[in-house]
Amino acid sequence: MSIDALAIDVEKALDSVDEWLNSYVTQPHEQLGRSGAVCPFVAPARRAGAVETVVRLLGPAAGLPLIKEVIRCGLEEFERFEWRTPNPSLRALIIALPDLPPEALGLLDEAHAQVKTDSVERGLMIGQFHPACEEPAVRNPAFRVSRSPVPLVAVRAMAVHDILFLGERADWFAQYHRRFGERYRSESNGIGPLLTTLYHKALALHGPGGGPGAADVVVPTAPPSPGKGTE
Incomplete structure (x- = not known):
């Protein structure tokens, strides 16, 4: 892959995540089972400049160990990042994995499950999103709320609603x-x-x-x- 093609792929991934945040995550949805945006915290976080998106390319031989390591590195990055907002509850790091192939999306679910305890012990929460994610909405188990056009992991601080x-x-x-x-x-x-x-x-x-x-x-x-x- 040429440098130009790589740059286009990364830019496309960033644009796709941005559009997903604008058109889905910050908007209400009739299948949520409640009023308000899919995630009511993202819009104020974006207004505060507290949502950062990075792209990590896994390469052709991506497996579970590598995906887990990328997520763990994301936890470290979240803690070391020089955030523009002093409010830690607004901060979110989105790690886009645009070259994770469709047949490997289940590895992202598995990696999330295996790293979750590490994140919780740090006082952080991680969530996986991808085109085939089966995670249900809290108030409507029939609605697959965590689907996104690009495979990604979101990292944020633990909040009171995380019970x-x-x-x-x-x-x-x-x-x-x-x-x-x-x-x-x-x-x-x-x-x-x-x-x-x-x-x-x-x-x-x-x-x-x-x-x-x-x-x-x-x-x-x-x-x-x-x-x-x-x-």
Whole structure:
């Protein structure tokens, strides 16, 4: 491949990701099962200049070890990046993998699953997106919400709404609880009822440190207002 062709491929990938963010991720979708954008945090993050997109070419012999290493390097890059915004909750790094062939898209799903624990331990979240991704929307399991025209991985800081994704395993929940558990002890925490329910369910199942037990469960006397939720 010539340098000119490589430059065109990279530029095309960046343009495709940008169009996907504009026309899909920051827009509402009738199959989401809720109002608002597919990801309500991306538009303000982009306005703040906090979304960075990079392209990583895997080459013709891309396999699971290489894809995992690219994602792990992305975690390091996210932590070292000189961000333009001082607000860490807005920062997102998108790693586009435009030369990952269709027959290898399942490797991206597998790599995501194997690196997720590493990211959670750092207080980071990763998400995989590609044209055949089977990840369902939280409120509509029939909707495949994580499809994108270019295979990619998104890296961002863990947020309070990530109880949606971290309550199923004790080790993941322990990391979430360490960062956000104190917020649930206040009745005026601004956290919506869905997240509150999921948090207390996980706390009862795993305990605050990742082991079984419900001794530290704090049940609010009244549910937070739905209008203040982060769902």
